[in-house]
Amino acid sequence: MSVSTDPPRTTPGPQKRPQILLQALTPFVPVIGAALALGLVIGLALVGIFQPQSSSAATAPAAGTDAAAAAAPGAGKTMTFDIELGDLYVKPSSIEIDAGAKVKLNVVNKGAMEHTLALKGEDTPLIKPGAATTMNWGPINESTQAWCTVEGHKAAGMLLDIKVKGAAAADSGVGAVTKAGPDASNAKIDANAAPPATWKAMDPVVKPADGQKVHQVDLHVKEKKTEVAPGVTQTLWTYNGTAPGPTLRGRVGDTFRVKLTNDGSMNHSIDFHASKVAPNVEMRTIKPGESLIYEFKANYAGIFTYHCGAAPMIHHMGNGMYGAVIVDPPNLPKVDKEIALVQSELYLGPEGKASDLTKMMAGTNDGVVFNGYYNQYVHRPVKVKVGDRVRIWVDNAAINEPLAFHTVGLIFDTVWKEGEYLLKPGSPNKGGSQTLDLVTTQGGFVEFTVDKAGTYTFVNHIMKDLSRGAAGLLVAGDAPAAAH
Ligand SMILES: [Cu+2]
Known part of the structure; x- marks a missing residue:
């Protein structure tokens, strides 16, 4: 049994396409043009599909009331939310908290795969399908994000926005964290x-x-x-x-x-x-x-x-x-x-x-x-x-x-x-x-x-x-x- 091995393929520096390609595809040129045009139209039509589905921010959390008078409105307060994880979604996808509040999450995994919800991507245990857990975060003073750290899940939309009331949104300090959708940073084929x-x-x-x-x-x-x-x-x-x-x-x-x-x-x-x-x-x-x-x-x-x-x-x-x-x-x-x-x-x-x-x-x-x-x-x-x-x-x-x-x-x-x-x-x-x-x-x-x-x-x-x-x-x- 012969098992072929890897040819080296990582060499940078594209050159111009050989003329042979044009000749070879000549019988198809009109169709290719039409296909490209059609692709553009379809592509434009699809853009709408990729708009992040902003499921409404959860409102009126059950707030603990051991709040003491403090500078931050949420200081001393614990705000509780129910969060559902599924196969490639987080519901709700956004929560709003008072600055300085602690956050308690009741998280359930309703998907068929393992998921987690990691504040700023920090190391967090995986939750098995059907299992539930409680997470305690904070106090949180500025808007941030949490996501599923399983490979590819964040890019597919498993992202939770944590917004501090009255503060700038998503100033999470975690770099280019984006919602699901076509990413301008994706590589392109010439x-x-x-x-x-x-x-x-x-x-x-x-x-x-x-x-x-x-x-x-x-x-x-x-x-x-x-x-x-x-x-x-x-x-x-x-x-x-x-x-x-x-x-x-x-x-x-x-x-x-x-x-x-x-x-x-x-x-x-x-x-x-x-x-x-x-x-x-x-x-x-x-x-x-x-x-x-x-x-x-x-x-x-x-x-x-x-x-x-x-x-x-x-x-x-x-x-x-x-x-x-x-x-x-x-x-x-x-x-x-x-x-x-x-x-x-x-x-x-x-x-x-x-x-x-x-x-x-x-x-x-x-x-x-x-x-x-x-x-x-x-x-x-x-x-x-x-x-x-x-x-x-x-x-x-x-x-x-x-x-x-x-x-x-x-x-x-x-x-x-x-x-x-x-x-x-x-x-x-x-x-x-x-x-x-x-x-x-x-x-x-x-x-x-x-x-x-x-x-x-x-x-x-x-x-x-x-x-x-x-x-x-x-x-x-x-x-x-x-x-x-
Ligand atoms: Cu694999």
């Missing part, structure tokens, strides 16, 4: 930029199954700064340092014995769609420093997604914790070139930080990509020979976006989707296939022969996705001028 000459694409070629009956696989969870588009890096959570993680391969009947080790700083897990196991056992969440063995027999053929299931799963999967397992069907024919493409999306957080959970929940991605990088194989085309028979394995590991896999200028004579051939060569009806459709976590493969020298663009033919990074080039014969 669709016209290209990676520097030293940048290496992820090798899409998959080797044949190695013939072993048992595949020992070591997967280490690593939180790693990774370039996802020219000049844009994010701290991804990964299996073995890359997103997607290594593409595993075997045959029907093989056993995969996977050792997962959590070298990260938060809880993680793994869920292989290629397996039938007890989810509460093999897919259990492990803490940093822990490891588990996940063993399964691959009794079914196909290309299957694997991903992290730690809460919130959307954030872990969307921030890099996904990959694919190929289980060959019996008698899979040999081909000249075999590659694997795993689709995912980019939901950019600030440069160098983790991806944005709020955008993931809203489904407003910044890019749709093959093998983790924006227009990866436009920048580094995949080469084939004229006359080659090519098989492309495709897995859609995106959290939200479907995939309409199409290759410009080619027709698939073979299509396998979700466990069965839809089409094989020599179809009595002379059938041909233009596009393989895969919703999230579906997979399959297509085959074709490349009869003429040329540059063929493979795409997600959902046009808004094609125009945002979901394209690559297959170059047959004399390669065009190198990208650099």
Whole structure:
């Protein structure tokens, strides 16, 4: 079992996009323009959705009345509030207190995940789902904030404003604390930029199954700064340092014995769609420093997604914790070139930080990509020979976006989707296939022969996705001028 290792991808300094991209996308230019315009309109329309929902500040707290006369109106007073935490909200989201008052909170966690409410982000114990606790703060003299310190939860909106009556709001002294919503500090993709000459694409070629009956696989969870588009890096959570993680391969009947080790700083897990196991056992969440063995027999053929299931799963999967397992069907024919493409999306957080959970929940991605990088194989085309028979394995590991896999200028004579051939060569009806459709976590493969020298663009033919990074080039014969 070969486990590919991480190509170095963090090289700064975007250059101008190669001309080849423009040529390759030429058939799509009018549509791309329309898609961009439409995207702008939709984007503007969505702005309203992101306005913080200011649930009304709780009023008339039950105030303790051991107040003594003092300069601050709240001095000696304890003000009590009931606070509900849920999956990615705090209710109410704002409270108002008298300056100098102590604050007592009765906090209940009604969500399905662990949460907490930490004044100024200070170390505070997590509250289990369904549990309640009491918190005592203060005296508090100036407006401040508290939030859930679980990764990504604050950005997703788990923030409590504590306002002192008559004082300036949110002068919390805790830096750039903001409400949920599009953050101007989030990284942006320059669709016209290209990676520097030293940048290496992820090798899409998959080797044949190695013939072993048992595949020992070591997967280490690593939180790693990774370039996802020219000049844009994010701290991804990964299996073995890359997103997607290594593409595993075997045959029907093989056993995969996977050792997962959590070298990260938060809880993680793994869920292989290629397996039938007890989810509460093999897919259990492990803490940093822990490891588990996940063993399964691959009794079914196909290309299957694997991903992290730690809460919130959307954030872990969307921030890099996904990959694919190929289980060959019996008698899979040999081909000249075999590659694997795993689709995912980019939901950019600030440069160098983790991806944005709020955008993931809203489904407003910044890019749709093959093998983790924006227009990866436009920048580094995949080469084939004229006359080659090519098989492309495709897995859609995106959290939200479907995939309409199409290759410009080619027709698939073979299509396998979700466990069965839809089409094989020599179809009595002379059938041909233009596009393989895969919703999230579906997979399959297509085959074709490349009869003429040329540059063929493979795409997600959902046009808004094609125009945002979901394209690559297959170059047959004399390669065009190198990208650099
Ligand atoms: Cu995880």
